[in-house]
Amino acid sequence: MRLKLTDKLMLMILSAGIFLSVIDIFIVNVAIPSIKKGVHGTDTHMQLVIALYLLGYAVFLLAGGKLGDVYGKKNVYVTGMVLFTIASGCCGFAQTAWQLNVARLFQGISAAFMVPQGIAYIQVLFNDPKQRTSAFGIYGSIAGTASVIGQLLGGILPDLTLIDESWRLVFLINLPIGFISAALAIKFLPQHKVIQSARFDFSGSMLLTIALTGLVLPIILGRELNWPLWSLMLLAFSVILLFVFVYIQKRKQTTGRHPLINFELFAFKDFRIGLYASVCYFLVQDTYFLINTVLMQTGFGLSSSITGMFFVVQGLGYMSASLTSVRFVALHGKNVLLTGIIIMVVSLAFHILILRTAQINLFVLIPTLFLYGAGCGTVLPSLLSVSLKNIPSEFAGAASGTYATCQQISIALGIGILGGLFYDLLGSQHTIEDFSSAYRITSLINMMLLLVVGVLVLFLPKTQQTCLCAQHSFGLPGK
Incomplete structure (x- = not known):
């Protein structure tokens, strides 16, 4: 079943979220050596450029879906898109490796707010099973296309000689796409009904965030620092926190509360x-x-x-x-x-x-x-x-x-x-x-x-x- 013009417009607006979130991992993969030279970073810094984005995305992904139910999918989608775009600008204008890595972490977090709303919106907007299948097919193909485009641009943009420090375009290219998509979302996406009964596990989300951050950071930083005592202690502590997280989540489930x-x-x-x-x-x-x-x-x-x-x-x-x-x-x-x-x-x-x-x-x-x-x-x-x-x-x-x-x-x-x-x-x-x-x-x-x-x-x-x-x-x- 063919999609109407208005349906296609809304689908393109929603697909902008997955496009940006996907392109920003694959575009960086190829541009890593140029970025390393541009911010005078180390190998460890470049590992973090990739890992912190993924970590921010991972630990807030479940939270992002729940927040859409609590505060409205349109509100969370637009907020996530704007924050992602601002974080991209911070990446593009970063002067040091640590400035870049902090911005990359916030990029990943904002992507985790943005992407689940697009998926949920498609289920709401396209009630007919055939239309929904078609919409998800287009959405998925855009995600796949973004990965290929990201690899291509990640190679081409850092080699441009027309401007100095052209590696910054790897991130700044997100700005027009993000702000235009956010403006279109505000104008054309319908408000989604807030689920009043929805509950969000803030404590579980924070515990998981601390545990996973404590697991990933020492693994990456410890190698360059010759594994100082604090890195080993943080690793052990994060593993303990993960067991605590699992125990608390199971207790919440058995007592009828809302686990993450x-x-x-x-x-x-x-x-x-x-x-x-x-x-x-x-x-x-x-x-x-x-x-x-x-x-x-x-x-x-x-x-x-x-x-x-x-x-x-x-x-x-x-x-x-x-x-x-x-x-x-x-x-x-x-x-x-x-x-x-x-x-x-x-x-x-x-x-x-x-x-x-x-x-x-x-x-x-x-x-x-x-x-x-x-x-x-x-x-x-x-x-x-x-x-x-x-x-x-x-x-x-x-x-x-x-x-x-x-x-x-x-x-x-x-x-x-x-x-x-x-x-x-x-x-x-x-x-x-x-x-x-x-x-x-x-x-x-x-x-x-x-x-x-x-x-x-x-x-x-x-x-x-x-x-x-x-x-x-x-x-x-x-x-």
């Missing part, structure tokens, strides 16, 4: 196993981009434009496979997932063989990049569908929110743990041999993590049903 996370979800075996598999998968996701970007630009001396073009090839492979993989899941179940994992592992083996020296064979590298992207595009949507397929409709929102939160936390931890390992292996000499060795070892660990995903997938049930809540889970798409 519904632990009844973990009674579903496929959701539980799928979540474990997702954690292992997303530990790999952005580590791949980080180590390949550093290898190609800092190690091999390639320009950011060329590196961006390479990643666009990978992104095209992802989009091609993601459009068809979910359809095959309904017919072939977890075999589709296993096929995608094998493709990714084989492709990473080719990465190691091809990227041993700066003498790159493009005729081999380009198909390898496309193949890796196709593997990602096969695994990611299928893993989501399989993990959520048996969740009852009344748990759909909670399941997709929990899944997306774990996704972002895992990516941030991957940047901290595996990215830190890469820099440790690289050492201080930074010869081609050092880069090649660090890249090989980190990639081998990524391959092992993907094999763990494959083993976990083997324990998933064979039967397939229609996923009731995949449409809810448009976060930062992984590739």
Whole structure:
């Protein structure tokens, strides 16, 4: 069923939120070396540029959805969009690495307010199932397109010679899109009825924020500071806080209060196993981009434009496979997932063989990049569908929110743990041999993590049903 012109306008306004939130992770992935030079940062600072955005997004994602019910989806969406745009400006005008990282954290937090409202609005505005399916299809395709555009712009913008410090355009490009989208949202989006009975778990949200921040920051900062006592103590304390968080959340649930996370979800075996598999998968996701970007630009001396073009090839492979993989899941179940994992592992083996020296064979590298992207595009949507397929409709929102939160936390931890390992292996000499060795070892660990995903997938049930809540889970798409 075709969408009306007014419906298309509102869908485009809502899609601006997912577009900005997605583009701002992928555009940074490619531009990291240029940003590092621009703010005179260290390797640790650059890990934080990626991880803090994801951390802010992850810890406030569940809160963002609840706040839309409490204060109105339009109010929260517009507020999130304006704050995201202001934070982008702060990133673009940052003079030091720490100014940039603080702004990146607030970017992630504002994205967590913005994105859930867009998803919820689509469910409200499009009552007809066919229209809703069409709307979510457009919304998801815009998210996928944003990831490819982000990789392209992340390569091209820092190489512009027309202005000084052109890396700042990576962030400042958000300003016109954000302010125009916020103005259109104020004018055209209808007010959504506030749910008076909705309750928000402020204490749970703050406890989770403190625990996850205390977990991620020492992992990243500890390496550069030679693991001082405070970093180890903070790690231990954050782990204890996570156990306390789980205990309190379960108590709230049994006493009839409103917890941040519904632990009844973990009674579903496929959701539980799928979540474990997702954690292992997303530990790999952005580590791949980080180590390949550093290898190609800092190690091999390639320009950011060329590196961006390479990643666009990978992104095209992802989009091609993601459009068809979910359809095959309904017919072939977890075999589709296993096929995608094998493709990714084989492709990473080719990465190691091809990227041993700066003498790159493009005729081999380009198909390898496309193949890796196709593997990602096969695994990611299928893993989501399989993990959520048996969740009852009344748990759909909670399941997709929990899944997306774990996704972002895992990516941030991957940047901290595996990215830190890469820099440790690289050492201080930074010869081609050092880069090649660090890249090989980190990639081998990524391959092992993907094999763990494959083993976990083997324990998933064979039967397939229609996923009731995949449409809810448009976060930062992984590739």
